[in-house]
Amino acid sequence: MKEKVLIVPCSGIGKSLGSVAREGAYVVTEELCPGRTQLMPLALLVLGDKETQIELSSAGAIAIDGCVRACAAKVVEGAGGRVAHGLQVLDVCRRHPDLKPSGISELDESGHKLAHALAEEVKELVDNMRGEVSHA
């Protein structure tokens, strides 16, 4: 059985793009790639939780960051994990200039659309990491 790909979103609480990272991760793990991905909470890695670190060491991770400080990617690496791909929501935003997300507690329609666009990009990466090329 193939290992699940770990999805690690930033825990951003002050910007819309942090919320997009979080929602995008939920779309991947719950809708697009359930059973093939596993959500990994950043707070437990920050704390140095042993169980979480063991899980992290067993599989590749996709870090999704909402700002250039890249906490998710940095914390995964600091905890001994392997960042197979580090995504910046800002880059996804640049690829979709028509979408201008706003809201933090509650994303607006643009924010939800951007989260889905982000999730589609992550799904492609998951397929590649697992050797499952999509022909859809």
Add this chain to the structure above:
Amino acid sequence: MPELPKKKVGLIACSGEEIPEGTITRLAVRQVLESLRPEQTVTICLPLFLAGGEGDRAFARFHPTITVDGCAKRCAARST
């Protein structure tokens, strides 16, 4: 005598992604920041304590801080 600016209260939510309680901590903190006490509170993302610079790590030394955790592991309180 001049009135000194009051120190803002720091709020830190665990924001744990994998359990609903983590999302509740995040939403509750945002509600305080946006609606209930917007002039008196500030926040910071929990991972910035490690991944950020010295200024980020000093957040809790400058602000009297309330941590809000979603589970018994208490990541926010212990990391702060």
